[in-house]
Amino acid sequence: MKIETDFLWGGAVAANQCEGAYLEDGKGLSPMDILPSAQLGRKEAMYHPQLALIKKYDYYPSHEGIDFYHRYREDLALMEELGIKAFRTSISWARIFPNGEGEPNEAGLKFYDDLFDECRKYNMEPVVTICHFDTPLALTKKYGGWENRALISLYLEYCRVLLKRFGKKVKYWITFNEINMITHIPFFGGGLAIREEENTSQIVYQAAHHQLVASALAVKMAHECGEELYVGCMLAAGSFYPYSCNPDDVWEAVEKNQDTYLFIDVQVRGKYPSYVRRIWKEKSVSLNMEDGDEEILRCNPVDYIAFSYYSSRLAGVSPAINGKVADGNAIHTLRNPHLDITPWGRQIDPMGLRITMNDLYDRYQKPLFIVENGLGAADKIEVDGSVNDDYRIEFTRNHIKAMKAAMEDGVKCLGYLAWSCIDLVSAGTGEMNKRYGFIYVDRDNDGNGTMDRIKKKSFNWYKKVIESNGEMLD
Numbered sequence: 491m492k493i494e495t496d497f498l499w500g501g502a503v504a505a506n507q508c509e510g511a512y513l514e515d516g517k518g519l520s521p522m523d524i525l526p527s528a529q530l531g532r533k534e535a536m537y538h539p540q541l542a543l544i545k546k547y548d549y550y551p552s553h554e555g556i557d558f559y560h561r562y563r564e565d566l567a568l569m570e571e572l573g574i575k576a577f578r579t580s581i582s583w584a585r586i587f588p589n590g591e592g593e594p595n596e597a598g599l600k601f602y603d604d605l606f607d608e609c610r611k612y613n614m615e616p617v618v619t620i621c622h623f624d625t626p627l628a629l630t631k632k633y634g635g636w637e638n639r640a641l642i643s644l645y646l647e648y649c650r651v652l653l654k655r656f657g658k659k660v661k662y663w664i665t666f667n668e669i670n671m672i673t674h675i676p677f678f679g680g681g682l683a684i685r686e687e688e689n690t691s692q693i694v695y696q697a698a699h700h701q702l703v704a705s706a707l708a709v710k711m712a713h714e715c716g717e718e719l720y721v722g723c724m725l726a727a728g729s730f731y732p733y734s735c736n737p738d739d740v741w742e743a744v745e746k747n748q749d750t751y752l753f754i755d756v757q758v759r760g761k762y763p764s765y766v767r768r769i770w771k772e773k774s775v776s777l778n779m780e781d782g783d784e785e786i787l788r789c790n791p792v793d794y795i796a797f798s799y800y801s802s803r804l805a806g807v808s809p810a811i812n813g814k815v816a817d818g819n820a821i822h823t824l825r826n827p828h829l830d831i832t833p834w835g836r837q838i839d840p841m842g843l844r845i846t847m848n849d850l851y852d853r854y855q856k857p858l859f860i861v862e863n864g865l866g867a868a869d870k871i872e873v874d875g876s877v878n879d880d881y882r883i884e885f886t887r888n889h890i891k892a893m894k895a896a897m898e899d900g901v902k903c904l905g906y907l908a909w910s911c912i913d914l915v916s917a918g919t920g921e922m923n924k925r926y927g928f929i930y931v932d933r934d935n936d937g938n939g940t941m942d943r944i945k946k947k948s949f950n951w952y953k954k955v956i957e958s959n960g961e962m963l964d
Contacts, residue, residue, distance in 0.1 A: 491898050492959070498615060498904055499956040500576035501569065501911025501928070502862055503558070504622045504667070508914040509582065510555035515597035518588030519627040521677055522552040525920060527935055532920040539677040540685060543631075549937060551915040551922065556931045557941055558914075562605055564943065568929055569911055570612035572949060573956040577614045578861050578907050579605070580622035580667065583648055590626035591644050594651050606659040616660045617861065617907065619724070620649060620708065622667035623917065625681030635681030636672075636697035639780075642704045649708045657717045664796050664861070665705040668726035669753045672698050674820045678917070691773035702756050703783055706790035713790075720793040722859060723757040725750070726821065727797040729846045733806025733824060743805040750821075751853065754795065758854045760788040794904060795850060798862030799889075802826070802842030820918060834866055834924060840888035847896035847903065857902045863889055864909035866916065866924040869946065877930045877946040886952065887963045894960060908952065912943070928952050 506522040513519075525535050526547035535542035558565060569577060583590065585598035609616045625635055633640050672679025673694055680697040684690050705723065712719045730750070732743040748765050755763045761784065770777065803823035804816075814825040816835050829837040843863070850858055865885040869877050886908060897903055913927040922933045928949040933939035954962045 498576035500574040500907045502578035502907040505580045505582040508555045508558040510557045511559035512553040516595045518584035520584045527920040539683040551920045578617035580619035584626040590629035617662040618660045619664040623678040630681040645704045653715045663721045695775045706786045709790040722794040722796040723792045724796040730803045730805045739806040746805045794857040796859040796861040801837045802839040840892040843892040844896045847901045851901040859904040861907045862909040864926040869925045879946045879948045882948045883951045
């Protein structure tokens with residue numbers, strides 16, 4: 491089966507990992523802006539944001555990122571040479587509304603106007619995430635983040651401004667990046683700075699409900715704006731396998747998959763699944779749902795399901811196996827003995843992509859869109875200036891083969907966007923040396939380097955993949 495000619499091959503970035511210019515042209519602070527590098531305690535700050543809100547660190551990687559804010563024309567020219575048909579990025583809410591509310595910042599709007607014009611110049615389809623772990627820090631401090639229902643109206647005003655300004659330039663929108671990550675890293679997902687004495691689950695699920703209502707209303711707004719726009723949700727995907735055929739292990743995997751799909755169930759099907767009652771009961775959650783919320787959710791399902799895929803996951807309950815974990819994953823998973831693992835603790839499972847795509851399509855019958863898939867690795871510049879990342883070529887090749895197999899299975903897929911087309915700051919670790927791109931950026935974990943861009947070996951390989959519409963993979 492040949493892939494359709496309108497398939498969207500491309501790459502993805504996020505504003506808070508690449509733009510830099512963290513206070514330039516009126517921008518306000520975002521969560522990433524107060525998180526230090528890995529060696530200075532990023533993980534502690536990520537999971538204990540109350541500390542990050544008051545502590546001063548020596549180095550914040552996102553403050554400069556890869557300077558995409560000033561170098562986007564150079565970078566998009568390289569991506570045009572790569573041949574990408576779609577470029578996913580996010581809009582920094584705090585660049586448009588520095589305090590999350592009030593009057594929009596014209597300088598921020600102009601930057602994205604120019605960025606999307608540059609994409610269109612190269613016939614790249616922009617795929618835009620409205621909120622990519624990017625709730626303005628001012629809204630965390632003033633309202634407590636998405637726990638407060640006030641953020642629904644603030645988010646919708648932000649959406650209104652974006653759709654009015656960019657509705658003719660951007661066709662594909664994603665309301666929230668990896669919405670299920672709010673249950674794993676609440677500060678990223680919902681701008682939540684939860685105190686130790688608080689009921690974390692109560693706050694997280696209430697905040698998620700507010701995001702689900704906001705997402706549904708954003709879908710409605712986009713569909714009513716007069717343009718032919720497509721609005722998707724996004725999942726941090728990866729099916730859970732049972733550790734064994736022990737029924738208890740199988741049930742553990744069922745529950746973990748339900749946890750993963752919960753919010754997407756709402757965004758696609760328009761209602762909470764029946765199993766949510768068990769989850770809320772187990773976690774002592776009493777959701778506050780206002781009149782009209784259920785109708786809003788029911789009437790405004792998404793148009794497609796975007797998802798990231800880095801690896802499958804493994805679940806089991808035996809005490810003998812629960813110590814065998816794969817580190818480096820925000821979503822807890824056991825170590826799968828059948829899979830290779832990266833130095834950062836992420837397991838490599840191309841077949842898991844095929845399984846995940848079949849799971850999602852069987853469950854929802856909505857078009858899928860792979861908007862993140864890639865390998866973080868410590869690339870090295872050789873003496874001759876080249877970067878020979880054969881391991882990235884192998885990883886990407888095997889995952890594209892798995893995607894094509896899923897499409898042969900009958901799964902409808904809109905596109906494949908590699909994470910990433912260019913090196914950027916890792917959201918999870920704050921490292922530059924954990925590199926994902928086809929383009930090398932000369933910057934290290936301490937912020938040293940020229941910022942020069944170098945095409946890796948994988949650059950020319952992926953270029954041929956796109957030119958051949960996925961036929962030339964060797």
